[in-house]
Amino acid sequence: MPELQLFEPIWLTLKLAFVSTLILMIIGIPLGWWLSQRRGWLIDTLNTLIALPLVLPPTVIGFYLLLVMSPESPLGRWLDSTFGLILPFSFTGLVIGSVFYSLPFVIQPIRNAFAALGPEPMETAATLRAAPLDAFLTVALPLARPGVLTGAVLGFAHTLGEFGVVLLIGGNIPGETRVVAIAIYDQVETLEWANAHWLSGTMLLLSFALLMLMQRLQRSHQGVV
Amino acid sequence: MLRALLLLTAFLPLQAFSAELRLAVASNFLITAEKLAYAFEQKTGHEVIISSGSTGKLYTQIRAGAPFDLFLAADAERPERLVNEGYALPESRVTYALGQLAIWSRKANFNLEPEALLQQPPKRLALANAATAPYGRAAEQAISYLGLTDLPSTQVRGENISQTYQLVYAGAAEVGFIAYSLYTARPSGTIWQIPTEAYDPIEQQMVVLKRSTNLELAYQWHEWMLSEGRTIIAAEGYALEAPNA
Numbered sequence: 001m002p003e004l005q006l007f008e009p010i011w012l013t014l015k016l017a018f019v020s021t022l023i024l025m026i027i028g029i030p031l032g033w034w035l036s037q038r039r040g041w042l043i044d045t046l047n048t049l050i051a052l053p054l055v056l057p058p059t060v061i062g063f064y065l066l067l068v069m070s071p072e073s074p075l076g077r078w079l080d081s082t083f084g085l086i087l088p089f090s091f092t093g094l095v096i097g098s099v100f101y102s103l104p105f106v107i108q109p110i111r112n113a114f115a116a117l118g119p120e121p122m123e124t125a126a127t128l129r130a131a132p133l134d135a136f137l138t139v140a141l142p143l144a145r146p147g148v149l150t151g152a153v154l155g156f157a158h159t160l161g162e163f164g165v166v167l168l169i170g171g172n173i174p175g176e177t178r179v180v181a182i183a184i185y186d187q188v189e190t191l192e193w194a195n196a197h198w199l200s201g202t203m204l205l206l207s208f209a210l211l212m213l214m215q216r217l218q219r220s221h222q223g224v225v
Numbered sequence: 226m227l228r229a230l231l232l233l234t235a236f237l238p239l240q241a242f243s244a245e246l247r248l249a250v251a252s253n254f255l256i257t258a259e260k261l262a263y264a265f266e267q268k269t270g271h272e273v274i275i276s277s278g279s280t281g282k283l284y285t286q287i288r289a290g291a292p293f294d295l296f297l298a299a300d301a302e303r304p305e306r307l308v309n310e311g312y313a314l315p316e317s318r319v320t321y322a323l324g325q326l327a328i329w330s331r332k333a334n335f336n337l338e339p340e341a342l343l344q345q346p347p348k349r350l351a352l353a354n355a356a357t358a359p360y361g362r363a364a365e366q367a368i369s370y371l372g373l374t375d376l377p378s379t380q381v382r383g384e385n386i387s388q389t390y391q392l393v394y395a396g397a398a399e400v401g402f403i404a405y406s407l408y409t410a411r412p413s414g415t416i417w418q419i420p421t422e423a424y425d426p427i428e429q430q431m432v433v434l435k436r437s438t439n440l441e442l443a444y445q446w447h448e449w450m451l452s453e454g455r456t457i458i459a460a461e462g463y464a465l466e467a468p469n470a
Contacts, residue, residue, distance in 0.1 A: 070289035080290075089291045171291045172276040173247075186277060189252045189387045190259075191411050 006198055008175055009183035016091070016179060017159040020098040024106045024155045027099070029148065032110030033136065051104045058101060058164025065097050066169050089171035094179075097165045102158045106151040113147020114140060149217050157210040160203065245272045246442050247292060249283045251299035253360075253386050254322070254429060256410045257461040258297060261454050268449075271442060279385060281357070287312055287434060294437035295446060297321065297429070300359050304430040313432035321450055322463035324427030325405035326363050328417045329393060337400065337417035339371040350378040351392040351401030353385060360386040363424035364402035370423040409462030421464065429463075 035043060053061055067073060069087040071080045079085040087093035121143060125135035141148070163181040170177035172186070180199050187196040246265075250258040255277045262273035276293065278286070284303040287296060288310070296313065298304050301320065307313035328337045330347075352368075353361030361382070368374060381397055383389030386404045393401035408416045431450070433443045450458075455465055 066285070066289050072289065076290070086290050086292070088289050089286065167278075167282070168286075171286050172278055173292075174274055174276070178276075186252075186255070188391070189277070190256050191387070191390070191407070 006195060009178050009180045010202060013160055013179040016094055017156045019095050020159045021152055021156045023099050024102060025152055028106040028110050028151055032107050033114050036111045036114035050107050053101050054104050059168060061101055062165040062168030069093060088169045091176055093169050094166060094177055097169050098159045098162060101162060101165050102155045105158045106155040109147045109150040113144035117143055146217055150214055153210055153214045157207060243270045244439055244442050245274055246446055247274045247294045249293040249296045250275050250277045251280045251297060252277050253299050253404055254297055257458060260457050293434055294439060294443040295431060295433055297431045299429055301428040301430045304432040307432055313434050317433035317447060318430055320428045320466050321431050322429045322458050325462060325464055326367055326419045326424055327403060327405040327408060329403045329408055330400045331414040333414060335415040337415055339373055346376050346378050347399035349381050349398040351381045351383060351389050351398035353389045354382045358385045359427045360404055363427050366424040367419050406462035
């Protein structure tokens with residue numbers, strides 16, 4: 001049987017993935033829409049910035065986030081003196097790190113789904129005198145639903161697997177920043193391989209289930225079109 | 226009802242006085258630190274929260290404001306730097322353990338003495354990266370001290386000492402230079418302790434951090450570790466400096 005303390009990192013990881021995905025959806029849907037509707041240098045630059053975590057080692061993102069959020073940096077000092085907030089080594093800091101890190105995985109499917117709609121559905125809605133927001137919520141968003149769901153699942157799954165960013169900005173604090181990936185590393189370092197197996201097996205099953213779910217979502221999408 | 230109230234008041238003082246102590250511990254000392262923490266918790270009723278990582282990473286995190294009370298490093302360099310840079314209290318810097326180097330093989334009854342190794346060299350020999358791990362540097366010193374420089378074995382490098390242990394455990398190397406404490410945690414195979422004059426002492430130092438929110442408790446741990454804690458540290462395969470040295 002796994003030790004009871006092993007459940008803490010699993011619970012924490014799920015909480016982190018859930019909160020991060022929620023924030024990613026709030027940012028991702030409007031941003032994805034905006035990016036799908038425009039062209040130009042600014043959009044290209046933004047797309048490139050958002051895509052960076054795909055190619056950068058997560059430790060690079062973690063290292064810069066640590067420097068920017070540290071109470072020694074101008075931003076960190078301001079946050080500390082104004083709100084008494086120290087972001088590194090806190091759950092909030094991890095959420096911010098995860099949002100950056102998982103952003104491309106959420107934005108890209110959402111943006112592509114909106115772009116694939118083409119202008120017709122919204123134009124049709126407009127000729128029927130739907131207000132833009134109304135048209136977006138009742139026409140564009142439901143049509144792009146498979147893309148949005150794929151983004152949510154990918155964002156959730158990717159946050160679950162996060163290691164490099166958390167390693168640098170998390171500080172491995174039990175119950176606060178010790179997520180499963182870090183806990184596994186700890187257990188291996190201390191030669192507690194049975195515990196490492198329990199945690200790794202849980203992650204494996206969870207990731208498998210999530211990717212399976214995504215495939216099913218994509219198939220149902222193809223069925224509609 | 227009255228009984229419940231009495232019970233409640235009995236627990237109140239304990240609640241008010243029990244506090245949390247946050248330790249940043251170098252990975253190689255984690256197993257020992259967990260045992261120390263358990264003994265300290267039993268004795269004082271305070272809670273010890275351990276965060277572990279490599280010494281270099283913990284050092285960077287402390288500089289970035291990590292909320293730790295004490296830092297148990299795997300070397301002397303990083304605690305000294307933290308003192309010089311104003312993150313740690315100078316008078317708290319002390320060597321709490323000396324790492325012991327050993328040669329280990331998973332095979333039972335394997336002759337690991339230098340002469341035997343020269344006669345029957347292992348195909349692959351594991352040691353830690355000398356640039357990042359104190360045990361790696363010590364292993365290189367021991368190799369030349371023991372006259373093993375001409376050993377034809379291919380060297381396999383672990384990033385740190387537990388990875389080096391895993392290289393031997395997984396069979397990637399037949400023989401490896403590991404920390405004696407890792408063997409103590411899980412005795413198996415054959416071990417040969419390298420004489421301490423073969424390498425510079427692997428001093429592991431600790432410091433109390435300025436950011437600590439509970440200096441009194443931090444120093445209580447500090448003192449306890451250097452007195453009662455010594456028995457546990459020694460039992461886990463570390464050597465100790467003479468008290469007050």
